[in-house]
Amino acid sequence: MDRSAFGEAEPSLEEKREALLALLREVKATSAVLARADHATRQRALAAMADALEADRDEILAANAEDLRLAEETGLDAPRKERLTLNPGRIRAMADGLRALVDLPDPLAPRGEMWTRPNGLLIERVPVPLGVIAIIYESRPNVTADAAGLAIKSGSAVVLRGGREAHHSNAAIAASLQKGLRAAGLPEKTAVVVPWTDRELVEVVLTARGLVDLAIPRGGHGLIQYVVRTAQVPTLETGVGNNHLFVDRSADFAKATRIVVDAKTDRPAVCNALETLLVHREIAEAWLPEAGRALVDAGVELRGCPESVRILRAHGIPVREATEEDWETEYLDLILAVRVVGGLDEALAHIARYGTGHSEAIVAEDRETAEAFLAAVDAAAVYHNASTRFTDGGEFGFGAEMGISTQKLHARGPVGPRELVSYKYVVRGNGQVRGFRAQDR
Amino acid sequence: MDRSAFGEAEPSLEEKREALLALLREVKATSAVLARADHATRQRALAAMADALEADRDEILAANAEDLRLAEETGLDAPRKERLTLNPGRIRAMADGLRALVDLPDPLAPRGEMWTRPNGLLIERVPVPLGVIAIIYESRPNVTADAAGLAIKSGSAVVLRGGREAHHSNAAIAASLQKGLRAAGLPEKTAVVVPWTDRELVEVVLTARGLVDLAIPRGGHGLIQYVVRTAQVPTLETGVGNNHLFVDRSADFAKATRIVVDAKTDRPAVCNALETLLVHREIAEAWLPEAGRALVDAGVELRGCPESVRILRAHGIPVREATEEDWETEYLDLILAVRVVGGLDEALAHIARYGTGHSEAIVAEDRETAEAFLAAVDAAAVYHNASTRFTDGGEFGFGAEMGISTQKLHARGPVGPRELVSYKYVVRGNGQVRGFRAQDR
Numbered sequence: 001m002d003r004s005a006f007g008e009a010e011p012s013l014e015e016k017r018e019a020l021l022a023l024l025r026e027v028k029a030t031s032a033v034l035a036r037a038d039h040a041t042r043q044r045a046l047a048a049m050a051d052a053l054e055a056d057r058d059e060i061l062a063a064n065a066e067d068l069r070l071a072e073e074t075g076l077d078a079p080r081k082e083r084l085t086l087n088p089g090r091i092r093a094m095a096d097g098l099r100a101l102v103d104l105p106d107p108l109a110p111r112g113e114m115w116t117r118p119n120g121l122l123i124e125r126v127p128v129p130l131g132v133i134a135i136i137y138e139s140r141p142n143v144t145a146d147a148a149g150l151a152i153k154s155g156s157a158v159v160l161r162g163g164r165e166a167h168h169s170n171a172a173i174a175a176s177l178q179k180g181l182r183a184a185g186l187p188e189k190t191a192v193v194v195p196w197t198d199r200e201l202v203e204v205v206l207t208a209r210g211l212v213d214l215a216i217p218r219g220g221h222g223l224i225q226y227v228v229r230t231a232q233v234p235t236l237e238t239g240v241g242n243n244h245l246f247v248d249r250s251a252d253f254a255k256a257t258r259i260v261v262d263a264k265t266d267r268p269a270v271c272n273a274l275e276t277l278l279v280h281r282e283i284a285e286a287w288l289p290e291a292g293r294a295l296v297d298a299g300v301e302l303r304g305c306p307e308s309v310r311i312l313r314a315h316g317i318p319v320r321e322a323t324e325e326d327w328e329t330e331y332l333d334l335i336l337a338v339r340v341v342g343g344l345d346e347a348l349a350h351i352a353r354y355g356t357g358h359s360e361a362i363v364a365e366d367r368e369t370a371e372a373f374l375a376a377v378d379a380a381a382v383y384h385n386a387s388t389r390f391t392d393g394g395e396f397g398f399g400a401e402m403g404i405s406t407q408k409l410h411a412r413g414p415v416g417p418r419e420l421v422s423y424k425y426v427v428r429g430n431g432q433v434r435g436f437r438a439q440d441r
Numbered sequence: 442m443d444r445s446a447f448g449e450a451e452p453s454l455e456e457k458r459e460a461l462l463a464l465l466r467e468v469k470a471t472s473a474v475l476a477r478a479d480h481a482t483r484q485r486a487l488a489a490m491a492d493a494l495e496a497d498r499d500e501i502l503a504a505n506a507e508d509l510r511l512a513e514e515t516g517l518d519a520p521r522k523e524r525l526t527l528n529p530g531r532i533r534a535m536a537d538g539l540r541a542l543v544d545l546p547d548p549l550a551p552r553g554e555m556w557t558r559p560n561g562l563l564i565e566r567v568p569v570p571l572g573v574i575a576i577i578y579e580s581r582p583n584v585t586a587d588a589a590g591l592a593i594k595s596g597s598a599v600v601l602r603g604g605r606e607a608h609h610s611n612a613a614i615a616a617s618l619q620k621g622l623r624a625a626g627l628p629e630k631t632a633v634v635v636p637w638t639d640r641e642l643v644e645v646v647l648t649a650r651g652l653v654d655l656a657i658p659r660g661g662h663g664l665i666q667y668v669v670r671t672a673q674v675p676t677l678e679t680g681v682g683n684n685h686l687f688v689d690r691s692a693d694f695a696k697a698t699r700i701v702v703d704a705k706t707d708r709p710a711v712c713n714a715l716e717t718l719l720v721h722r723e724i725a726e727a728w729l730p731e732a733g734r735a736l737v738d739a740g741v742e743l744r745g746c747p748e749s750v751r752i753l754r755a756h757g758i759p760v761r762e763a764t765e766e767d768w769e770t771e772y773l774d775l776i777l778a779v780r781v782v783g784g785l786d787e788a789l790a791h792i793a794r795y796g797t798g799h800s801e802a803i804v805a806e807d808r809e810t811a812e813a814f815l816a817a818v819d820a821a822a823v824y825h826n827a828s829t830r831f832t833d834g835g836e837f838g839f840g841a842e843m844g845i846s847t848q849k850l851h852a853r854g855p856v857g858p859r860e861l862v863s864y865k866y867v868v869r870g871n872g873q874v875r876g877f878r879a880q881d882r
Contacts, residue, residue, distance in 0.1 A: 032819075036816070117836070117837075121827055128819070128849075131819070131849065209669075228650075232669060232670050234675075234850040236850075254872075258874055261874075262874030262875060262876050263874075266874070266875055267876070352473070374867050375477070376477070378473075378476075378572070378865075379865060380865060380866065381866040381868060382865060382867055382868065383870065384867075385869070385870045385872055385873075386562055386868055386869070386871075386873040386874075387875050389875035389876065390562060390873070390875055395562075395875070396558075396564060397558060397564075407675060408571050408572065408863035409675040409677075409851045410850045412865060412866075422849035424821060424822065424853060425822040426815050426823055426825075427822060427823065427824045427825070427827055427831060428815075428824075428826070428827070429824065429827030430696075430827075431693070431695075431699060431700065431826055431827070432826075432828065432831070433703030433704075433827075433828045433830070434707050434828050434830035435703050435706070435708070
């Protein structure tokens with residue numbers, strides 16, 4: 001906590017609010033400087049930020065040790081402690097992430113959208129930075145560097161508010177990033193960490209209309225809901241993926257098994273992992289035992305509808321009975337819900353009811369069924385004969401990403417540099433007016 | 442008010458809430474039917490809606506007469522009564538507006554964005570409808586038809602909540618539009634009016650996450666602020682335009698005068714009208730009297746900074762002294778604030794402080810100054826040597842529009858059919874998986 005501005009006494013919440021608003025105003029003013037910076041400057045800044053992170057490794061690890069010591073005191077659970085922990089390899093990975101952004105195309109480069117109107121006006125639609133992006137996130141300190149890098153690549157300043165338990169780590173990382181910004185001739189207030197961790201201050205950020213142009217939550221369901229409900233600034237909802245795989249009666253069994261195992265087990269804790277398997281009744285007897293065996297061998301716990309439970313148990317495959325809650329749950333764990341459905345329509349209805357609009361897949365050799373599925377499912381990414389795990393900025397060819405948007409406004413799916421910009425219309429004339437009265441003059 | 446579902450007694454607010462939520466669920470379900478409708482069907486629906494409006498002219502005028510009678514009772518002010526009034530010409534204009542949408546390009550047509558990844562995945566980015574769009578608006582009943590038409594052109598269902606004083610008119614227009622939808626084979630719940638006018642029900646619409654995909658306020662500053670602050674569904678902020686014209690020292694005086702008069706007087710009550718004139722000090726003495734005279738002749742009241750007041754009064758041109766409030770005000774009337782500035786930087790600072798990000802213009806012959814202005818100003822539309830009045834979907838060549846977005850997310854500037862859609866990624870594979878474990882099998 002930065003008490004310097006207030007002497008030794010902890011400032012009151014009201015003082016912090018005022019100080020934070022003043023900081024946000026500074027960041028907003030700073031964002032205009034960054035908006036005018038050319039791509040080469042932004043590239044230099046990213047490279048310098050990466051170098052600074054590596055140069056400051058010991059300071060960052062010391063700050064992280066302090067967070068881990070406090071985590072010990074407060075009894076933080078093991079998975080969160082794991083996510084909080086930094087080491088030289090993770091710091092190098094942050095630096096490499098910043099370096100990987102350098103050579104991505106400039107999202108602010110003109111896109112050649114220009115046309116002339118009959119009255120001679122030349123209209124151009126040009127990409128422009130969003131301005132100030134606020135990121136509200138949880139335990140992982142690497143988000144501090146990743147999010148700052150993406151914002152700066154896209155010409156926007158960034159306000160970072162990470163988890164309370166990672167505050168020392170985040171502040172140390174941000175201090176290092178600011179050195180990089182200064183080295184590239186950019187103001188250090190281009191990337192700032194909210195200096196206090198009071199929950200009430202998140203609300204200050206989320207309601208700072210005119211100062212914050214976009215707020216992005218990165219974390220679990222609770223955090224995302226809090227941000228979306230509280231924010232008066234525009235938000236980008238990311239991340240929750242209650243994803244389904246529908247295995248049609250026309251499926252190639254080997255493909256189906258390979259895909260279900262990959263989608264569930266490759267990295268179960270991420271948002272593009274599979275959570276529910278829907279199986280066409282006509283092939284359930286023939287394929288489900290093979291799939292169930294492969295999943296159980298890969299360490300997956302199965303929770304099935306009565307029909308799938310009957311089939312699986314008949315083949316000696318362990319399975320629990322699923323409840324309504326299972327269809328609603330994004331496990332983020334080695335657990336898979338399984339349901340036998342009558343066909344495409346029932347699969348679509350299940351997905352429409354329980355899906356979160358993230359990633360949905362069908363395995364089918366019948367092209368018509370596959371195309372009907374791809375057309376009907378309302379999600380950021382829909383797959384035919386491929387794993388849901390590909391919903392990822394890198395896998396789509398966008399380079400890094402800020403998250404996977406599950407909303408329909410602005411950006412859907414992977415949010416890369418190209419999605420983190422806005423646009424404006426530049427109109428060039430030679431005296432054009434619209435009204436008759438004025439033209440008569 | 443539709444009391445039929447509840448017999449004669451007025452339902453309680455809680456009953457209305459429940460009924461409205463049930464209606465929203467129906468609209469959401471219906472939106473999937475519309476989403477699958479091809480462009481020809483949507484075109485037929487628009488044409489049939491236009492025909493129905495004209496066929497039902499007498500019913501609509503009778504409903505409007507009832508609203509006007511109630512407006513008399515409640516003492517509605519004259520301008521609002523004027524906006525509320527329908528006549529055969531206005532009904533024909535609504536129908537023609539719908540017909541004009543028919544031949545606009547299909548915003549859901551594929552845009553050819555398709556690429557193949559090294560692993561063979563074929564990724565396509567395809568436009569998709571938003572789903573359900575809610576429009577919250579004020580007096581003008583024509584918005585009912587305009588907004589419904591734009592939504593349906595874009596493949597989205599629409600929930601309409603207009604001003605209380607226009608409720609009978611809006612309900613009659615919607616009933617007519619629904620006939621058109623039925624005639625084209627689309628469900629009538631594709632376009633619905635909220636059946637009660639209680640203010641509390643607006644909140645039900647604005648917080649219906651999962652049922653409403655986008656809420657758009659159309660109206661004055663108060664309505665827009667209410668919607669943006671209350672909504673938990675995504676919103677598109679439209680309309681407030683505190684627009685500036687900066688006349689540089691390099692300006693062509695004749696162009697400058699023509700543009701300032703047009704921008705202020707062509708249609709002062711609309712959001713792209715000019716509100717503040719900024720004049721470079723070096724030409725203030727030479728040009729301001731000419732401009733002031735032309736403006737006053739056109740019926741404009743001037744409110745100036747001390748320097749402009751001195752210059753104008755020296756030439757016998759009437760002008761009031763401006764207060765801080767004048768710089769902040771979107772007059773929407775024949776009033777213009779005038780300020781003399783030291784140059785480009787001072788003009789930019791004024792615009793950054795008081796502008797609402799709508800339309801900002803410079804008149805200058807010096808190319809470098811003009812380009813610096815166009816690059817630095819953060820607004821939906823920036824103009825060089827042209828009137829701000831061109832910020833309009835029709836003038837930009839987009840056809841109709843839902844309003845002018847002043848936010849940076851999703852859509853900025855005129856919101857036409859192309860801006861009223863989302864997209865999804867369709868990924869076609871032949872068994873691709875991401876993880877090594879699964880690939881090893």
